[in-house]
Amino acid sequence: MFKKILIANRGEIACRVAKTARRMGINTVAVYSDADAQARHVAACDEAVHIGGSAARDSYLQWQRILDAAIATGAQAVHPGYGFLSENEDFARACAAAGLVFIGPPPEAIAAMGSKAAAKSLMAQAGVPLVPGYHGADNDPALLQREADAMGYPVLIKASAGGGGRGMRRVDRAEDFAAALRSCQREAAASFGNDHVLVERYVTRPRHIEIQVFGDTQGQCVYLFERDCSVQRRHQKVLEEAPAPGMSAARRAEMGAAAVAAAKAVNYVGAGTVEFIAEELDDGDLRFYFMEMNTRLQVEHPVTEAITGHDLVEWQLRVAAGQPLPVAQADLRMHGHAIEARICAEQPDGGFLPATGQLNVLQWPAHVAFTRNAEGDGRQNPAAVRVDTGVVQGDAISPFYDSMIAKLIVWGEDRAQALARLDAALRDTHIVGLHTNVAFLRRVVGSQAFATADLDTALIERERAVLFDQPGLPLPLAVAAVVAHELATERSAAGTDPWSHRDGWRMHGGARRRLHLALGDAQHAVTLQRGTGETLEIGLGDARLSLVHRALGEHRHELVLDGVRHVLTVHAHGQARAVFGDAGSLTLTHIDPLAQAAAGGAAGGRLTAPMPGKVIAFLVAAGDSVQAGQAVAVMEAMKMEHTLNAPRDGVVAELLYAVGDQVAEGAELLQLQGE
Template identity: 75%
Template structure:
């Protein structure tokens, strides 16, 4: 076993690798960019070295600097995590040339599977079924358009060297093909340094099922069962589970054998994932097609660990050190069911645009880290950390295990309900709705589930106004009580010798301002009033943020976090962030400007789809921005004429920056 390794990554995967290394007595070296100088993974390792600026190309993609650090610190091996250099053949070869072990497959296996086109050709020769499509080297746009016509719409354009949904577009009509192709190629070039794409038939109700494989340097290879990763948005996974619902033992064995054959065909060593597109046939069974092989550890590996009781990072370290696989195929078994939810900094109701900001509050449910237990949290952030625009939007992974799928679902809902993040948009509430929706609950899975269930998943009203108001009032009362002393004439509880007292609150909720009143009656009872509606109200502080509330006939517990005028209220059914408006401070404010095309997140201008003087209509695509390694198309907020471009292509734009000016 190694005595010291370098972790060439950041965030939760770097923390996760460091935890296993510590358990095994292996020392760790972290590398970090300027944006990550105080990041959690820096403190999780035994030593850390700065390698460059915040952009990945200046730091985490600098193979030369990472190897220099490995040599200088005496690291015997490099763990690449996932993303960045994890599937870079040249980096794996450079490690070998430097006499440093690469904790991953040999360069030849990365090369064989690194190109989707080459991998599909290899699988075709091995007899693994493929989705009909064009996988050739010629990427002439006219040829690709003709191939799409031959295959038949809808088609899927995919970056050959990519993954993670980047450089991927579904195209339904021939007239949209050219624009989608150009966008895919730009995104592929930006993310992977390779604009080559392939075109395939789009399977209309596909399930995304992948097989975890593991090989050692002695020629042994096993599969550690499957994961269903069908629930996706923007071609990126949202929820993953193991085992796949509805998978028969015979089909599992068949897919597992195919995955092992694929791995052995390229002399695979270490952890890898063979991904398949599957579709149900008339008898309810699954027909599957090879999609690609990821020559690294996957983001969703914890669900495999949960159902097998194994530590896959430990297996990686042992195999990379030359040891044989710890178990044979006949010693592997499935225990229970596990589901992983990816918690991301993004706005689901705003087209899943990535979000940035500081996590003023970060509260996780109780968890058991890196073991098979009811709840596990893999995170690379802490309360007070900022989410920057330089890296992926994932904040953490919430993993639950149950004796069966029903128990796992119940535990996941409870764990998501206990997760509290304040300071930026996240998808936590959206994930609760996905878990509860009929399609997911009944395992009616495919990659269009979110679109099918859009009505119940997106643009849902926030927490009811009365609960938000109750949280604001309860916090205000508790705050005042904490400041009072024993002198009754110093109390600010509204006591009157005759009659009652009223206290007024103005809050912004759901885009509207509301007047809320708390009436304190002479007998001491309180009434909460919003418009014409009233509720009997009682509040008792149980801690700094937790309040026991009675609202009418309902009794519940609310958690309230306050930062300036922003008040986050968490209730059993969800949460909402409202603003408590200081009427005096805001008396002179004018109405906000409307109809401006502004950047919804920090990013770079990639292209303008219009020019000065053009007449545009509401909803028309006007500009393309890149943020968190993804492209985002911005549309006109209203009809108008383009008067001025305020940024040039290639410029960085802050969130809220006006990109172009529209005139009536």
């Protein structure tokens, strides 16, 4: 077994590998960029080496620096995590040339499966079903357009060397194909250094089901059952679960055998995932097509660990060291149901734009890591709730890497129990300081479609009415919680001197106080007056509310509002008051009228950057007339392209940045003059 390994990645996967390696008695070396100098994965490892600037191309993609760090620290092997260099055949070969073990598949397997087009050709020879499409080498735009027209719309354009939803577009009309192709190729070139694409018929109501495979150097290969990853936004996974709902034992065995055949066709070693598109037939069974093979560990591997009881990172290390797989196919069993939610810094109601900012509050539900089985058979007991993250409270989410903050994984004896545990865990996840998708995830988990396993990759889009622009906590309840928090804070700061108390007591009647709160742009004047006994009377607009409250801790408060009991949590940071409860969350702003300055802000009608990023393209030039909603610019942030539309009709007076420029959030990109 290795004595020391270098982890060529960052975030939660680097933390996860470090933890498993430590348990196995293996020392670890972290690498880090300028942006990650204080990151959690750096602290989790025994040593750390700086490898460059904040952008991935200046650090985590500089594989020669990573190899130099491994050699200088005496590491024997390199674990690539997922993303960055994990599927880079040149890096795998360079590791071998440097005398280092690459903890992943052979370079030849990466090469064979790295091109979607080549992989599909290989699978066709092996008899694995394929989605009809064009997988050829000629990427002439006119040829691709003709192929798409011939197979009929909708079609899916996919980066041949890609993954993670990047370089992928659904096209519903022939006239939109050329623009979508250019966008895919730009994104593919930026993400993978290869702009080659393929075009396939878009399967209506597809499910995304993948099979976890594992091979060793002795020629053994097993599958560890399936994961359903159908709930996606922008072709990126949101929720993943294992096993797949509605999967028959016969179909599971058939897909597993096909996945193992695919892996054996390229002499696969290590962890990999064979991904399939599945269509539900009239009799409820599934017909499946090979989509691609990811030659690495997947982000969603914890759900497989939860239902099988096996640590896949430990398997990776043992197999890379030449040991055989610990179990045969006949010995693998599933138990229970697991679901993973990807918690991301993003704005679901704003088109899933990525968000940046500081994690002022980062509070997770009660959770544990996997624990060893008392029987000592190498299996593990699944935790009811598990959190995999690479950040701590106070860290910042930057624009340099992807937007994932953490993975929240739950396990239950069955899917119903897992769903209930996931909803409760999301309810108890409190993040303050930037936009996140936590409330959105709760809505998805609570939707009728997901609860009844009515799954396909368009679930989010077809359920828009119940998933987007939904209210959080009722405003009166949130206001009452803020009032309770402010009064409890004042009470805790009061001394023994009665004149220091601000409880509103008067010899002749109670004092009347006023509190100013804002929800977005709407301001609310709240009046407070002592009632009888412990009762506080709150005035909110025309409403009069009766409140009795007591503090249960620094942030938790028990409220009896108009006779109904609630327990809520309030986190104060600066002027923000974030309120969390069973029904959701709401953030109010505490306003000091004496200190409030005139609102600044941008004048209406300006085109500004919605997040920090890089200008990829301007679709208009100075002097062009544009209409409101017309696409005028493309930005790249957190590895994804974002098209920006004109906020109003007008004439482009000037482009204020050049293609390739980095811009800050709120920067004006071009000037519009009224027509």
